Amino acid sequence: MNIWIYARNLTLGLWIVFKRTFTKPVTVQYPEERPYLPPRWRGRIVLTRDPDGEERCVACYLCAAACPVDCIALQAADDPTAQDRRYPEFFRINFSRCIYCGMCEEACPTNAIQLTPDFEQSEYARRNLVYEKEDLLISGTGKYPDYNFYRVAGVKTRDKDKGQAENELPPVDVRSLMP
Amino acid sequence: MEILFYIAAAVTVLATLRVITHVHAVHALLYLVVALIALALIFYLLGAQFAAALEIIIYGGAIMVLFIFVVMLLGPLAVEQERTWLKPGAWVGPGILALVLLGEVGYLIAIGDHLPITVSETRQKGVSIALYGPYIIGVELASMLLLPGLIGAYHLGRRVSKESR
Amino acid sequence: MIDWSHTALTIGVILGGALTLAGLLIWVERRLLGIWQERYGPNRLGPGGCLQSLADMIKIFTKEDWIPPFADKAVFVITPAIVVITALMSFAVVPIAPSFVVSDLNMGVLFFLAMSSLAAYSVIIGGWASNSKFAFLGSLRAIAQLLSYEVFMGLSLMGAVLLAGSFNLSDIVDAQQQVWFVVPQFLGFLGFFMAGLAEAHRTPFDMPEAEAELVAGYHSEYSGMKFGMFFVGEYLSVILLSAMTVILFFGGWHGPWLPPVVWFVLKMSAFIVLIILIRATWPRFRFDQLLSFGWKVVMPLALINLLVTGGVVLWKAG
Ligand code: SF4
Ligand code: SF4
Numbered sequence: 001m002n003i004w005i006y007a008r009n010l011t012l013g014l015w016i017v018f019k020r021t022f023t024k025p026v027t028v029q030y031p032e033e034r035p036y037l038p039p040r041w042r043g044r045i046v047l048t049r050d051p052d053g054e055e056r057c058v059a060c061y062l063c064a065a066a067c068p069v070d071c072i073a074l075q076a077a078d079d080p081t082a083q084d085r086r087y088p089e090f091f092r093i094n095f096s097r098c099i100y101c102g103m104c105e106e107a108c109p110t111n112a113i114q115l116t117p118d119f120e121q122s123e124y125a126r127r128n129l130v131y132e133k134e135d136l137l138i139s140g141t142g143k144y145p146d147y148n149f150y151r152v153a154g155v156k157t158r159d160k161d162k163g164q165a166e167n168e169l170p171p172v173d174v175r176s177l178m179p
Numbered sequence: 180m181e182i183l184f185y186i187a188a189a190v191t192v193l194a195t196l197r198v199i200t201h202v203h204a205v206h207a208l209l210y211l212v213v214a215l216i217a218l219a220l221i222f223y224l225l226g227a228q229f230a231a232a233l234e235i236i237i238y239g240g241a242i243m244v245l246f247i248f249v250v251m252l253l254g255p256l257a258v259e260q261e262r263t264w265l266k267p268g269a270w271v272g273p274g275i276l277a278l279v280l281l282g283e284v285g286y287l288i289a290i291g292d293h294l295p296i297t298v299s300e301t302r303q304k305g306v307s308i309a310l311y312g313p314y315i316i317g318v319e320l321a322s323m324l325l326l327p328g329l330i331g332a333y334h335l336g337r338r339v340s341k342e343s344r
Numbered sequence: 345m346i347d348w349s350h351t352a353l354t355i356g357v358i359l360g361g362a363l364t365l366a367g368l369l370i371w372v373e374r375r376l377l378g379i380w381q382e383r384y385g386p387n388r389l390g391p392g393g394c395l396q397s398l399a400d401m402i403k404i405f406t407k408e409d410w411i412p413p414f415a416d417k418a419v420f421v422i423t424p425a426i427v428v429i430t431a432l433m434s435f436a437v438v439p440i441a442p443s444f445v446v447s448d449l450n451m452g453v454l455f456f457l458a459m460s461s462l463a464a465y466s467v468i469i470g471g472w473a474s475n476s477k478f479a480f481l482g483s484l485r486a487i488a489q490l491l492s493y494e495v496f497m498g499l500s501l502m503g504a505v506l507l508a509g510s511f512n513l514s515d516i517v518d519a520q521q522q523v524w525f526v527v528p529q530f531l532g533f534l535g536f537f538m539a540g541l542a543e544a545h546r547t548p549f550d551m552p553e554a555e556a557e558l559v560a561g562y563h564s565e566y567s568g569m570k571f572g573m574f575f576v577g578e579y580l581s582v583i584l585l586s587a588m589t590v591i592l593f594f595g596g597w598h599g600p601w602l603p604p605v606v607w608f609v610l611k612m613s614a615f616i617v618l619i620i621l622i623r624a625t626w627p628r629f630r631f632d633q634l635l636s637f638g639w640k641v642v643m644p645l646a647l648i649n650l651l652v653t654g655g656v657v658l659w660k661a662g
Contacts, residue, residue: 209419
């Protein structure tokens with residue numbers, strides 16, 4: 001009869017739940033115990049520098065274009081001291097809108113913008129969640145310690161000419177007929 | 180103990196007055212509930228504990244709840260409408276009838292032929308024996324009356340769907 | 345002659361005990377639910393988190409006590425009091441130990457039923473006075489549920505009353521010295537317990553305040569201490585249900601070795617834990633299932649149980 005099956009199942013359910021009294025909770029007691037966050041965790045965003053200690057960001061706007069919630073704002077400027085190097089005059093991320101999707105990191109051609117395993121960003125005032133460039137810029141290289149965009153890019157900078165980058169052949173003279 | 184009786188009686192009378200005069204139907208019903216509870220207290224003080232409990236369980240707890248249920252479902256309550264109905268003129272008829280009753284009570288008190296309030300020993304057993312002894316036909320008639328009500332309610336409330344037809 | 349000091353002391357102890365226990369239950373329930381869901385529950389404040397109810401209390405007292413402008417003010421305000429008052433009044437007839445009872449009424453069972461039927465008003469009127477859709481839907485559900493299950497509650501505990509031959513709760517407990525009424529009255533116990541769960545609107549019968557469908561049901565519009573009263577009232581009725589189950593079917597204070605009060609509290613706590621366990625396990629009924637379950641299963645069972653019990657009692661009496 002159905003009613004016996006119901007009764008049995010209901011009692012069985014009670015017993016199964018009651019057995020949980022003796023199991024250890026899975027809760028992580030957060031402020032004292034910290035959960036392990038993998039290095040690729042998508043948390044607070046930083047702007048990194050290349051191994052020479054210069055800003056990686058070349059203000060190409062790709063991150064701002066890729067961001068699905070449009071929370072990155074920046075303004076490009078030329079650095080008069082470093083020939084042909086662009087840098088962001090200001091760089092602003094509104095973390096109250098950021099969804100930590102990592103699209104900016106994927107879009108960045110210079111590995112400048114990176115997401116870090118840090119999620120403790122709570123603030124009492126919402127306005128404090130708008131991070132300016134000085135809040136974002138760190139002095140290290142982040143996840144890619146050896147990468148330096150200008151070393152592999154074929155542009156001329158103040159310390160190297162065209163063709164002097166890594167894995168780059170000397171420039172071809174297109175006006176000469178010699179092979 | 181007598182003072183308790185008079186307080187309860189006063190509460191009953193006042194609450195019942197408000198039931199009649201209140202323009203808001205749900206509020207009036209709530210006053211009626213209060214009146215019923217006070218009445219139950221009077222029963223209790225007179226020694227009819229069983230009747231007191233039944234008064235609250237059946238009248239206070241079941242029937243009044245159904246009344247309130249129905250009134251609640253009536254939607255926006257027509258307070259203004261009620262006000263127009265409760266014109267002073269409407270009081271005349273019931274007022275005269277109530278005065279006649281009051282006169283009778285006054286006469287009875289005046290001739291002084293009243294017995295003191297006695298605490299009766301009627302308990303649940305006595306009530307039951309009375310119900311199933313001399314009054315058995317009344318009980319049976321009432322249950323017969325309830326049975327068609329039950330069947331009728333079932334008929335009205337049954338689900339009419341394609342499968343069940 | 346009534347011994348006033350003894351009565352006053354008993355009232356104080358039972359009132360204080362019930363209210364403290366109700367406050368503590370707020371924490372106990374959350375903690376137990378946590379444990380059964382493999383987490384901790386509130387464990388920060390005080391040893392094991394036992395001061396959590398105190399913190400909740402402070403929070404609830406300092407909250408804005410908002411009366412919706414569209415509500416029926418007077419009725420809205422008195423409703424939460426009805427919950428607590430009716431629940432506390434019922435404790436007056438609960439015998440905890442021999443002569444440890446506020447009022448040893450001759451019709452204790454009926455008094456309990458009367459109070460639980462009056463408690464229905466708080467839910468019904470509270471939902472109506474809030475004048476909002478969800479609260480009103482909650483109170484509509486409550487009316488059908490409470491009215492139906494009141495009937496079953498009365499019917500299923502009548503078996504115990506028949507066996508003891510008295511409406512007096514102390515007499516009922518005394519009649520269970522040899523064998524607890526749960527043995528001859530198992531059906532009655534099941535019916536009473538389920539009806540009691542429905543009366544206290546606990547899971548699986550908590551449709552009047554089904555969070556998933558009705559915001560918070562009949563107390564959607566209540567805030568601050570008024571909401572707190574509903575909350576405490578619910579826990580009071582859980583305690584009351586456990587106490588009544590113990591008295592009617594599990595031998596009240598009877599038990600070997602330990603003093604009566606300890607036995608009573610132990611049995612009662614076991615039932616409180618069972619009620620919380622049920623909440624942790626069972627899903628909510630659908631409303632039409634609830635009513636058809638009540639009228640088509642519990643009602644006939646209670647009637648048959650009553651009939652058989654009455655027959656047996658008469659047969660034994662000869
Ligand atoms: S993580 Fe996503 S949302 Fe946040 S700044 Fe980068 S692209 Fe925008
Ligand atoms: S952070 Fe990367 S993608 Fe964004 S502007 Fe700078 S270089 Fe371009």
